[in-house]
Amino acid sequence: MIPRLRRTAGRARRFRVDYPRRGRGGLRRYVPSWRQLLCLALLGCGALAVLVGYVYSTVRITDVNATARTEANVYYWADGTQMVSVGDINRQNVPLSDIPPALQNAVIATENATFYTDPGFSLRGLARAVVNMAKGEEVQGGSTITQQYVKNTYLTQEQTLDRKLRELCLSVKLSRNLSKQQILQGYFNTSWFGRNAYGVQAAAVAYYGVDAKELDAPRSALLAALLKGGDLYDPSLSEAHHRRAEVRWRYVLDRQVELGFMSEEERARYTVFPEPRPRSASLSTSLSGQTGYLVDVANKYIQRRTGLTAEELGRGGYRIRTTFDRALVEQLERTVEDVTARTLDPEGRAADRDVQVGAASVRPEDGAVLALYGGPDATKHFANNADTSGVPVGSAFRPFVLAAALRDGRDADLETVRDVAVDAGLLPQSMAELDASFTSGTSTPSAVRMADAYATFATGGRHTDLYAVTAVTHQGRPLKGLGRPGGRQVLNREVAGEVVEAMRSEAVDALAPETLRALGPVAAGRTGAADPQPAAWFVGSTRQLSTAVTVFRNKPGKDGLLSMRGVGGGSGTERGGGDVLPLRVWSSYMTTIQ
Incomplete structure (x- = not known):
């Protein structure tokens, strides 16, 4: 033993x-x-x-037409009543025979060069997903066309290891049950190209007004470029988008030469960027008036705070509670329309043509966006004038200059002024170059950001980041990352108080006595008739509400802003009615809502 x-x-x-x-x-x-x-x-x-x-x-292969039953996104006003339901997927299936070889080659060359020989998945992509998970980062990696088709058709867009494994397994099963041609056809019919276009047929119409089968090699290359992110590469959105799109477009063409899909001689013929048509007014009529602008702001906020992409939001099924006050939105729209109708005469005065207005209201207490005026109609005027930078703020920038001088002494440099403006709520990318003209207001913040920044002075130097959405659920589950932003002290109360006193003097000079009596203490800043910048602003805040209004001229298709001289009947070098337009909108709106 x-x-x-x-x-x-x-x-x-x-x-x-x-x-x-x-x-x-x-x-x-x-x-x-x-x-x-x-x-x-x-x-x-x-x-x-x-x-x-x-x-x-x-895992099981289910109905390949699941995306056709996608739910709408429902947006709610701040009081919980429904604002709008946005939903129908803009998609029309076409056979692979209607998709030109030039487009097939462009997409395969840039998205998955080994498409016809691989087993439907990428081991490198899976390895990258595992490594990212171990690092605590997003589970993402280079996916094959088959994997992207599986994700578009059968799965959610969430970035988790479980979803990545299901994607891989479904890709293998799909590759065993469908031909490469069937998979490629499904991929083209479910991919998102921006402009609310799901599938290549909808994209061809949205960008070029033609059927997919009519696309040539240059236009096919742009659509292939858009697969990397329709919200990043749509050339019509901004100059930066246009530059990115051109670089990506050239890469798609060069990549086809590199892989033998296109000869160098053919590539040499494609030197002119195929400009797509402007974004059309093909938006749902439910997004008419101010609704489309409000939805745009809400969507951007959700994407920034949660990491959702525009494509993922566009697939629907979300319930979105916003901060927007219906009564304030409707009153702001009525006020702008009434004041511009009384002041402008576009038929009789050339200077009154192409005048645009942007306005926004923010609650100083917590940074909630309560109202916007983005333009006459979101389905006809695409740019959101309330949330688009590009209009110089002029002498309405002076409170930030004054705050910097009070905080750091009279010798505060340009750099200090910029820091104060950014701390108060303006975006760094909207700041102009730090040259001798900087303090004169060459920066181009949006109206909603100016309203937010002026609110910082109204709250004794305490700034709270803007927010436009209070809650989002998807299939009954709340999304994370949408807690209300916290406030922070960016200026001491004494400095903020002195700036407010100076701004109150500006308000007294600008506003009629009856307006001051109706509103109580008002702190305001504005541009004047002698202001060198080609835009007019009036921004004013009370303890309850901060509102910014901007007026400018910008003709569609023209680069840069047009002169404001003579707008509203002014003569000579004066901007006349154009200069008082934002003041009239602001005072009429603010007194009406009291």
């Missing part, structure tokens, strides 16, 4: 995991041996194989 016990004890000792390692001193005891590392690697691979096998056996 004793020898048997000894043999059992000996085997137990032999199978004991030698960690920390005996016979080693200090930190060396905790360095695994190569055998231990090999065992860990084998165990990890085995566990992964078991996991993949389980997922593969449980």
Whole structure:
């Protein structure tokens, strides 16, 4: 019996995991041996194989037309009543035979060069997903066309390892059940190209007004470029978007030459960027008036705070509670329309043509966006004048100059002024170059940002970041990342108080006595008739509401702003009625809502 016990004890000792390692001193005891590392690697691979096998056996290929039943997105006013339901997917399936080879080659060259030979998945992409998960980062990686088709059709867009594994397993199953041509056809019909276009047929119409089968190589290259992000590469959105689109377009063409899809001689013929047509008014009529601008602001806020993409939001199923006050939005729209109708005569005065207005109201207490005026109609005037930078703020920028001087002394440089403006709520990218003209208001913040920044002075130097959405649910589950922003003290109360006193003097000079009596204490800033900037502003805040109004001239298709001289009947070098337009809108609106 004793020898048997000894043999059992000996085997137990032999199978004991030698960690920390005996016979080693200090930190060396905790360095695994190569055998231990090999065992860990084998165990990890085995566990992964078991996991993949389980997922593969449980996933099912369901109805390939699931996207056709996508739910609408429903947006709600601040009081919980429904604002709008936006939903129908803009998609029309076409056979692969209607998709020109030039477009097929462009997409395969840039999205998945090995499409016709790979098994439907990318091991490198899966490895990258595993590494990202281990790092605590987003689970994303280079996916094949088959994987992208699976994600578009069968899965959600969430970035998790579970979704990535299901994507891989479904891709393998799909590759065994469908031909490469069927998969490619499905991919073209479910991919998102921006402009609310799902599928290549909708994209061809949205960008060029033609059917997909009429696309040539240059236009096909742009649509292929858009697959990297329709909200990033649509050339009509901004100059920066246009530059990105051109660079990507050239890459798509060059990549086809590199892979043998296109000859160098053919590539040499494509030198002119195929400008798409402007974004059309093909938006749902439910987005007419101010609704489209409000939805745009809400969507941008959700994307910024949650990481959702425009494509993911466009697939629907979200319930979105906004901060927008219906009564204020409607009153602001009525006021702008009434004041411009009384002041402008576009038929009789050329200077009154192409005048545009942008306005926004923010609650100083917490940074909630309560109202916007983005233009006459979101389905006809695409740019959101309330939330678009590009209009110089002029002398309405002076409160930030004054605050910098009070905080850091009279010798505060240009850089200090910029920091104060950004701390108060203006975006760094809207700041002008730090040259001699900077303090004269060459920066181009949006109206909603100016309203927010002036609110900082009204709250004693305490700034709260803007927010436009209070809650979002998807299929009954709340989205994270939408908690209300916290406030922070960016100016001491004494400095903020002195700036407010100076701004109150400006308000007294600008506003009629009856307006001041109706509103109580008002802090305001504005541009004047002698202001060098080609725009007119009036921004004013009370303790309850901060509102910014801007007026400018910008003809569609023209680069830059037009002169404001003579707008509203002014003569000579004066801007006349154009200069008082924002003041009239602001005072009429603010007194009406009291």
